[in-house]
Amino acid sequence: MTPRQRNFWAWGWADRFPDDDARRALAARAGAALGGGDLALGALPRLDDARVPEPRVSVPTELSAFASADRFERVTHTYGRAYRDVLRGYRGDFSAAPDVVLRPRDEAEIVRAIRWCEQENVALVPFGGGTSVVGGVEATSGDRYRGVASLDLGAFDRVLEIDAKSRAAKIQAGARGPVLEEQLAPHGLSLRFYPQSFEHATLGGWIATRAGGHFATRLTHIDDLVESIRMVTPRGVIESRRLPASGAGPSPDRALLGSEGILGIITEAWVRVQARPRWRSSASVFFDDLPAAANAARAVVQSGEFPANCRALDAREAMMNGVPTDGGAVLVLGFESADRDTASSMANALSVGLASGGRCPNGAKHRDAGERGGDPSAETWREAFLGAPYLQSALVTLGVIADTFETGCTWDRFDELHAAVLEATTEAMQRCCGAGFVTCRLTHVYPDGVAPYFTFVAPARQGGELEQWGEIKRAASDALLAHGGTITHHHAVGRMHRPWYDRQRPELFAEALRAMKRTLDPHGIMNPGVLVDP
């Protein structure tokens, strides 16, 4: 059986890319949404037409067992899946392709790869699922390096050990979501971590980027699921002790979480796992607008209920996602539990939502799905959630700029930030695209703040897309920072967010981080350009 292939230029599996019927339907919807007629279907790119530069370094004999300069390998390791990545891929521009792709099968081969890169002055880019939306896996070597090697962790995909008593598992860093869940399932356990990249991204990538799952509260950041980390740095291995908690100095794990490949390569981690949920409750509460729904979401989490889902969607966002509303915004509440009925928690949250001015004409739905069963409405949402990035890629072929960005802010800043970001983004789209719209949802809520997630869609001018996109991105990012937001709540910094990250993080912390990097990566080969400059 041929392994299922990833699309060489677009999001996800090649066989799941929207077909022409689907693209036509999308073209009609997007065209109408942008106030014009149906959009034209652009031709899809062919791998043969991809423009890939000659490798600047050759595959060395000592690495030949796991190194390749194969064209498909190099093309599929060139970019992540940001809008600008997909656009360049669509245009056949793979000028940033790595010179060599390394697929080590054990840590000894990783060490050999590092040694070679140090000796040859080759930049080394750790590659997990390649789903970065911030330029995290694209290293243009510039003058400083002789070339770029992409190091794919694909062979590190096993659950190595399960400690059922402690509800923890030792998992290799290259394991993708479905692969690790499949190995945990026979034990009745789950990592219960569902970012939008779930199908393709890897545990190591999630740890390196401080990824966030789709649950709205509590154990939803990978940070909180990590018990210990093993990383191969150019100086040797760092492995933290497996502990439920510790007060012994600054946390080593927290120094590696979010290090985005600049300190070393995460090879495995002990993570906290959970029993698979059985009971579920869900309800939709309607509000006049998003700030009103946000206010209710705040009241729910501040009342001590922590729903698995607490997604607020503005009217347009709801429409685009097929989520019913009564014309305004909607707050989708969901609880799940492996241990007991979720009806009373839902009743509590719902009463808080109604007291905050919400309307819930359909009431709550409760479900005891049995240990192995699923919840059809949750499955529907999940399919749409996992499918959204395919639509973004398809929109590129219709001449549409479609992208998302997200942030986090304390509650006192939210209303102003939300209004300012909508205004700045809309203004930028009008200025450089002549049209476009932006929507907002809340993906994560905390007692002290919220993570708003924005989607913008605008007509592209052929050949000018990157410039147009850049102008919108700059306007939106400036507004985020000006109103107390972070440049990223769960998408990482990479190369794309550097200008805003550089303004956001304390300068002396950046100096301290550079000092750490010099200590662990003295030759400065690890993922250069990300987070800090040498």
Add this chain to the structure above:
Amino acid sequence: MTPRQRNFWAWGWADRFPDDDARRALAARAGAALGGGDLALGALPRLDDARVPEPRVSVPTELSAFASADRFERVTHTYGRAYRDVLRGYRGDFSAAPDVVLRPRDEAEIVRAIRWCEQENVALVPFGGGTSVVGGVEATSGDRYRGVASLDLGAFDRVLEIDAKSRAAKIQAGARGPVLEEQLAPHGLSLRFYPQSFEHATLGGWIATRAGGHFATRLTHIDDLVESIRMVTPRGVIESRRLPASGAGPSPDRALLGSEGILGIITEAWVRVQARPRWRSSASVFFDDLPAAANAARAVVQSGEFPANCRALDAREAMMNGVPTDGGAVLVLGFESADRDTASSMANALSVGLASGGRCPNGAKHRDAGERGGDPSAETWREAFLGAPYLQSALVTLGVIADTFETGCTWDRFDELHAAVLEATTEAMQRCCGAGFVTCRLTHVYPDGVAPYFTFVAPARQGGELEQWGEIKRAASDALLAHGGTITHHHAVGRMHRPWYDRQRPELFAEALRAMKRTLDPHGIMNPGVLVDP
């Protein structure tokens, strides 16, 4: 009114030290527990008899507005309150006294203090409440420094700002527990952080040492309550952005949490606050022994209930603390909520506890105390909890070595760790004291592990106490590390835990931390000897 004075050699307030009647009662109890007769009451030390060396550096004119070489100031800033601190203080040995005590009133004075220390090569020790039990505030300068300055943050004791919408407050680092709670109370808010040092220790000290509160689950580590930190380092100010969560690189806050004064001086922080609880439920569940109670505690938190209290005490620990049992161990469960009745959560936890083999003859008690009321049984526990360190100090005057230590480990390691630590500690006490006993309680429980807390009591040989104590401490600490524990779950590393911390933390992480320290503290004046050597 004279400000209430701290005891110059023992724990806490001078006016709360046990009087002779209380000491006699303690002498009878401790003597019996150690298998002998009543212990003799040692004379209490007098400040006039304290042996304090001449200052090696003189108070500089430019700092004279906030610097002092006063004898009482120097004596009360010599030690924390570890057993060996109290013993030395009791013996009148203040040879480690700082040469000068600085009490800056604003950040500008902190900067001037740092400059002076750099110029004069004086070690600078940040001093919060002085409650360290790990030698965190005691710097002997050795040859490397001309002297030692203790920098007391006492003037930084204000709640500067409250953001009620986000349930957050900006608080100065020198604020002690009661002082900050008093300022939050009019707003109906609470930091809800109750370590045993609550009355004396400071927010900055808690952050610097990654302190743990007395709640058994969830928001109980100061780490989780911190929204942003402001620190004055020798190189300048680091201030992180106020955010509910962020994925932008490694967390700056987490690098400062647990830095124990080696990187700079925390001056203020935004922290998450909570509504004051109103409903409370409590229950005691009896088990044959501590491992059985631990097993039930594990089942409770793994079932998705997270009690505020989930303390398991072995039989002797329960007896010493006046907690009723039926002869074996006890699991004390408690829930509290500002928002709703806690009865159903208690019923859930209790049913799990009973299913784990527990006995609950008295059932659960529920209480709606009203927004301002208290719970008498919780108050009783709190008084005993806050009073325990006074007894430790009093035991020193009876010729008894009494100390505590704590750890954290994953559940799979607990039974073996518990047995091994009891054995190693008992064996060491027998060997070097001829008698002694050790007890254990569980202070914090997690789905993946537990924090056991041990107390040991042994007869001292006058003049040999530090050697005896050292032998017991070494045996216990070695056993902790050998069985998968951390050298500290919430007491920090300081100077006392260095040998085991040095074995526990990854060596390359220590190198990275040293690199950070060199960056932020290039002259190496900040709290030398703690965590890492230069």
